[in-house]
Amino acid sequence: MRNSNHVSSIIDQEIIRKDQAKGLHNLIYVKDLSLWHGKQQTLKNVELNIRDKGITVLLGPSGCGKTTLLKTFNRLSDLYPDIRTEGSIFFEGKDILSKEIDVYDLRQKMGLLSQRPQPLPGTIAENIRYALKLKGIKAKSEQDDRIAHYLQKVALWEEVKDRLKSPAGRLSIGQQQRLCLARGLAIEPRVILADEPTSALDPISSRKIEEQFKELSQEFSIVLVTHILRQAKRLADYVAFMYFGEVIEKGRPDVLFEDPKTETFKEYLFVGH
Amino acid sequence: MRNTYIQEKVAKVILAIFTLLIVLVLFSILGGIFIKGLPALNWEILTQVPKGGYYFGKEGGILNAIIGSVYLAIGASLIAVVISVPTALFIHTYLFSFPNWQKRIRLCLDVLWGVPPIVYGAFGFNLMLFMGWPTSLLAAIITVAFLISPVMIRAMDESLQQVSHGLFESAVSLGFYKGEIGYKFLLRQTLPGVATAFLLALGKGIGDTASVLFTAGYTDYIPESLTEPAATLPLAVFFQLSSPIPEVKARAYAAAVVLTIIILTISISSRFISKKLSKNKIA
Numbered sequence: 001m002r003n004s005n006h007v008s009s010i011i012d013q014e015i016i017r018k019d020q021a022k023g024l025h026n027l028i029y030v031k032d033l034s035l036w037h038g039k040q041q042t043l044k045n046v047e048l049n050i051r052d053k054g055i056t057v058l059l060g061p062s063g064c065g066k067t068t069l070l071k072t073f074n075r076l077s078d079l080y081p082d083i084r085t086e087g088s089i090f091f092e093g094k095d096i097l098s099k100e101i102d103v104y105d106l107r108q109k110m111g112l113l114s115q116r117p118q119p120l121p122g123t124i125a126e127n128i129r130y131a132l133k134l135k136g137i138k139a140k141s142e143q144d145d146r147i148a149h150y151l152q153k154v155a156l157w158e159e160v161k162d163r164l165k166s167p168a169g170r171l172s173i174g175q176q177q178r179l180c181l182a183r184g185l186a187i188e189p190r191v192i193l194a195d196e197p198t199s200a201l202d203p204i205s206s207r208k209i210e211e212q213f214k215e216l217s218q219e220f221s222i223v224l225v226t227h228i229l230r231q232a233k234r235l236a237d238y239v240a241f242m243y244f245g246e247v248i249e250k251g252r253p254d255v256l257f258e259d260p261k262t263e264t265f266k267e268y269l270f271v272g273h
Numbered sequence: 274m275r276n277t278y279i280q281e282k283v284a285k286v287i288l289a290i291f292t293l294l295i296v297l298v299l300f301s302i303l304g305g306i307f308i309k310g311l312p313a314l315n316w317e318i319l320t321q322v323p324k325g326g327y328y329f330g331k332e333g334g335i336l337n338a339i340i341g342s343v344y345l346a347i348g349a350s351l352i353a354v355v356i357s358v359p360t361a362l363f364i365h366t367y368l369f370s371f372p373n374w375q376k377r378i379r380l381c382l383d384v385l386w387g388v389p390p391i392v393y394g395a396f397g398f399n400l401m402l403f404m405g406w407p408t409s410l411l412a413a414i415i416t417v418a419f420l421i422s423p424v425m426i427r428a429m430d431e432s433l434q435q436v437s438h439g440l441f442e443s444a445v446s447l448g449f450y451k452g453e454i455g456y457k458f459l460l461r462q463t464l465p466g467v468a469t470a471f472l473l474a475l476g477k478g479i480g481d482t483a484s485v486l487f488t489a490g491y492t493d494y495i496p497e498s499l500t501e502p503a504a505t506l507p508l509a510v511f512f513q514l515s516s517p518i519p520e521v522k523a524r525a526y527a528a529a530v531v532l533t534i535i536i537l538t539i540s541i542s543s544r545f546i547s548k549k550l551s552k553n554k555i556a
Contacts (some may be wrong), residue, residue: 074446081370108448118443121462130457134448180443187447 025052027191027221028073033087035068035077035245042068044245045087050191054237055213055222057253059229061268065245066225067115070193073223074110075103091191108134111189113197117176119168120183124160127168127179131186150182154212174205181212192222198231210235229272233257241265306533310526318527323493328513330520333493335528338509340495342532344410345505346479349417353474356422358467361429362455369441369451379430385423391483393420398487408490411499416488420481421474428473432466433459465547472543476536482507506532 028050035043042065050056058066068077075096077083088095096106119127128147137143147164151157156178160171168179177197184192194213198206213222213235226232232239233253240250249256249265260266321334368375397416406412436459444454460467482505490502491512506528513525 076442076446079370079442079445104448104450107446110446112443112446114439114443114446116437116439118437118439120440120444120458131447183447 026050027052027091028223029088029090030069031088031090033069033072033085033089035065035072035086036084037068037080038082042245043072043085046245046247048240048247048250050221050223051238052221053217053219055217055224055235056238056240057232057236058223058225058240058242059227059232059236059268060242061227064242066227066242067195069242070112070195070223070225072097073191073193074107074112075101076107076112078103108187109189110191110193111184111187113177113181113184113192113194115196116200117173117180119171119176119179122168123165124168124171124179125164127183128186131183135187146186150186151179153185154178154182155208156182172205174201174208177201177205177209178212181209185216190221192216192220194222194224196225196227198226198228229269241268243268303533306526306529309523310528310530313520313523313527314530318524319531322495327493328516328518328521330518335504335506335509335524335531337493337495338504338506338528339531341410341489341492341503342479342506342535344496345413345417345485345489345503346475348410348414349421349478350425350471350475352414352418353422353425353478354471356418357425357429357470357474358460360422360426361433362452362459364430365433365436365441365459366451366455369438379427382423382427382430386427389483390420390481391486393417394484394487397484401488407500408488408502409500410489410496410503413485413489413503413505414499416484417478417481420484421478424477425470425474428470429463429467432463432470435466436462465550468550469543469547472539472546476539479539480507480532480536482511506535 026049028048030046030048030050033043033046034041046069048069058069060066071077072085072089073091073096077085085097087097089097091106091109094101120130122130125144125147128150129143132143132146137146148157148161151160156175159175160179168176171179177200181192181197192213198209201209210231213224216222217235217237224231224235236253238251239253239256240247241256242248243264248262249260257269260269317332318334319339320336321332322337323335324331324333327333364375364378368378393416396419397412400415401408401412440458440462441454444458445451449457485505485508489505489508491504491508492502493504494501496503509528510525510532513521513528516522516525
């Protein structure tokens with residue numbers, strides 16, 4: 001079951017202090033995380049640090065557990081009662097897998113951008129307004145200012161400023177994904193969890209999302225799940241390569257891609273080119 | 274050698290014959306009712322309640338039954354909405370994580386859907402006796418509400434099943450709680466489905482005879498309160514059709530025409546409304 005005993009938490013505080021002494025600023029520590037879907041083990045003793053700011057890429061073939069790992073960060077895994085976890089994920093000094101965590105608060109700190117854009121029913125403006133209302137922003141004028149601000153931030157403003165009241169479902173898929181990103185930013189998260197966010201998009205829309213991620217990575221920690229090697233190379237500040245539920249290799253991309261240690265990763269790099 | 278062309282033609286003809294057959298059935302029912310009912314249909318029958326000697330072919334109309342049916346169907350549908358919307362949302366929000374419970378509840382609803390209306394009638398009758406109510410509009414409304422709720426819930430449920438899991442996950446990820454997601458997003462996304470479900474149930478409610486046989490009573494007057502008995506169109510058809518007098522029989526068909534027109538209007542407008550409400554839907 002969920003393991004968040006006091007001793008491990010003290011040890012982790014020490015690790016955090018040591019890392020900080022070395023000048024490393026990690027935001028999330030995944031410690032010995034295992035996860036089961038019913039009887040099938042999907043994550044095996046995952047150890048991973050997510051840096052503060054920058055893009056951490058979870059790379060690996062389909063079905064290797066990257067998305068599952070991502071969805072434990074915002075406890076979306078709670079929706080599926082047959083999922084069982086062991087180990088810990090430390091974020092802001094607390095184990096987010098423990099029962100004491102306020103999941104609603106956690107989910108607002110970990111904005112998720114899903115594989116297919118999921119605009120909420122309603123207009124373009126309403127989609128962002130929903131998020132602003134969740135943050136307790138009630139004044140209409142402030143909401144309107146922020147809607148403009150976040151749409152500008154994802155470079156969608158110029159395309160939609162004249163039709164903010166038209167249904168979000170009428171936007172192109174690429175625009176919908178940027179709208180979802182804007183909505184996620186309006187929640188003011190600390191981390192952006194992105195689950196293959198370009199897989200449903202055409203190359204031009206994909207490139208736009210990638211460019212925005214580069215910019216946003218100055219402000220946010222982004223955890224990007226992808227199986228596309230070239231995307232990982234373009235974006236990653238830090239890479240973890242996953243295979244059958246395990247993190248096999250991790251490190252800075254310049255080192256990792258140039259000098260793969262395991263045969264599996266070598267093969268992935270070879271095939272992926 | 275396979276003679277695909279001939280097989281293709283034979284298959285096409287056989288399938289088309291059965292399709293045509295069912296369309297013909299619809300038109301012959303409509304045709305039969307309209308041919309027999311239209312001559313007896315006039316302004317008087319629509320705007321008057323039965324007068325003395327009406328059931329012997331004298332003056333009067335079926336306004337009592339028209340109004341009774343409308344009251345009954347609207348009342349029952351409103352109660353059914355109050356029961357159905359939360360139930361359908363519960364299945365899709367709090368039971369999202371428990372597919373087995375979703376299946377069990379659907380099974381219960383399907384069984385309820387299949388229970389014959391006369392059984393609901395008997396249930397309503399017992400409830401009425403237990404509560405000490407007379408045959409009344411209220412007793413009929415409650416009975417019909419029970420009858421149409423499973424239909425309404427399942428229709429809403431079917432339309433909620435079209436909403437992707439991704440939408441739910443996205444809303445959960447933003448930090449909404451499940452109940453909120455239900456009434457803010459799922460309901461909005463399935464508004465066309467909800468409207469169709471409402472009208473489907475309304476149509477079933479207005480046309481059902483057996484469930485109100487024991488509970489509504491029958492009266493020549495327009496009910497002025499919920500505790501008074503009410504006439505309904507299906508019962509008006511039933512009682513008048515069993516009369517040996519030709520004028521009365523013809524009026525039974527006229528009542529059937531009115532009932533049919535109401536149901537056709539409901540079902541056509543449900544399509545129209547569902548199209549209108551689809552505006553904010555995410556594909």
